[in-house]
Amino acid sequence: xxxxxxxxxxxxxxxxxxxxxxxxxxxxxxxxxxxxxxxxxxxxxxxxxxxxxxxxxxxxxxxxxxxxxxxxxxxxxxxxxxxxxxxxxxxxxxxxxxxxxxxxxxxxxxxxxxxxxxxxxxxxxxxxxxxxxxxxxxxxxxxxxxxxxxxxxxxxxxxxxxxxxxxxxxxxxxxxxxxxxxxxxxxxxxxxxxxxxxxxxxxxxxxxxxxxxxx
Numbered sequence: 001x002x003x004x005x006x007x008x009x010x011x012x013x014x015x016x017x018x019x020x021x022x023x024x025x026x027x028x029x030x031x032x033x034x035x036x037x038x039x040x041x042x043x044x045x046x047x048x049x050x051x052x053x054x055x056x057x058x059x060x061x062x063x064x065x066x067x068x069x070x071x072x073x074x075x076x077x078x079x080x081x082x083x084x085x086x087x088x089x090x091x092x093x094x095x096x097x098x099x100x101x102x103x104x105x106x107x108x109x110x111x112x113x114x115x116x117x118x119x120x121x122x123x124x125x126x127x128x129x130x131x132x133x134x135x136x137x138x139x140x141x142x143x144x145x146x147x148x149x150x151x152x153x154x155x156x157x158x159x160x161x162x163x164x165x166x167x168x169x170x171x172x173x174x175x176x177x178x179x180x181x182x183x184x185x186x187x188x189x190x191x192x193x194x195x196x197x198x199x200x201x202x203x204x205x206x207x208x209x210x211x212x213x214x215x
Contacts, residue, residue, distance in 0.1 A: 005191040006175045008182050011165075012061045017041045017092035027189075028163055030211045032101040033140045035163060037094065040064070045088035054100040055079045056135075058118060058207075060185065062093025071095070071115060074167065080112035098209065101137045109134050119167040119205050122146045129153065141210045147171070147200035155197040160211035162190040169204035173197075 015025045017039040028035040040046075040062070057066070057077040064071040065088045071077055079085055087095075109132075110116050122132045122144035129151050135142040144167070147153070155174065164173070165187040173180040173188050174197040181201075182188060190196055192211070 005189050005194060006178070006180070008173070008180050008186050008188055010186055011037050011096065012094045012185075015039045015094060017062070017089075017094065019092075020044060022046065027096070028161060028209065028211065030139050030161075033137075033211075034099045035209060036097045036099070038097055040087070040089035040093045040095075042089055042091045042093075046086060048084035048086045050084055051079055051081055053102055054081065054104050054106075056098045056100070057087070058096040058098070060094045060096060063090035064088070064093050064095060065090065066115070069115060072117075074118055075115050076110060076118045076121070077115050078106065078110045078112050083113075098142070100135060101139055104135055104137050104140075106135060107133050118144070118207065122205055124148065124203055124205070127151070137212075139212050141208075141212055143208045143210075145206050145208060147198070147204045149200050149202050149204070151204075152199040153197055155195055157193050157195050158190045158210070160192050160213060162194075162211070163209045164188045164190070164198075165207045167205040167207055169200065169202040171201055171204045171206070172199045174199070 015037040019041045021041050023039045025037045059071045059073050059075050124146040130146045132144045166184050170183050
């Protein structure tokens with residue numbers, strides 16, 4: 001991936017749709033999982049495919065349909081196993097595919113074939129920081145976090161490579177001594193050991209994908 005650590009970026013700008021084409025770019029590549037950005041030009045798609053490894057799709061931009069169901073921007077889809085699944089773009093669209101380790105448990109957040117609003121999976125509260133684990137295996141952790149305006153996570157080092165995507169609001173990523181304003185729809189990569197903190201400027205929600213060292 002061309003995006004460097006410690007830089008705010010947009011998946012839509014990083015991997016823009018190309019007319020008549022489907023394109024992909026790897027964002028993270030762990031020992032038994034990966035995170036991939038996919039861009040579909042208007043009218044393109046991926047025909048019926050049967051998957052045998054669990055995966056999630058997150059829509060970021062455009063108009064997507066999965067097996068005839070609308071997948072609005074900001075929604076999460078749990079791809080069912082052993083069932084034909086197709087995805088089509090009604091307009092230029094970008095989504096993220098998270099390929100999970102075999103046997104990964106989804107923490108009772110979403111069932112196979114369901115579509116849910118990602119930011120609505122985590123509640124918010126006045127003066128509170130709230131965390132909800134979505135996926136936790138030996139090698140990958142996914143969590144949604146909400147922070148009220150003015151709340152902050154203190155500086156700490158990432159135990160593995162991490163990818164943060166803001167789902168709602170505005171915040172500041174403090175990474176290796178530099179402040180980076182970040183807004184809904186933007187993402188940020190951190191290297192293993194990268195020292196960082198997060199502060200919410202407005203009520204704020206984010207998705208964290210963290211690589212873990214297998215024990």
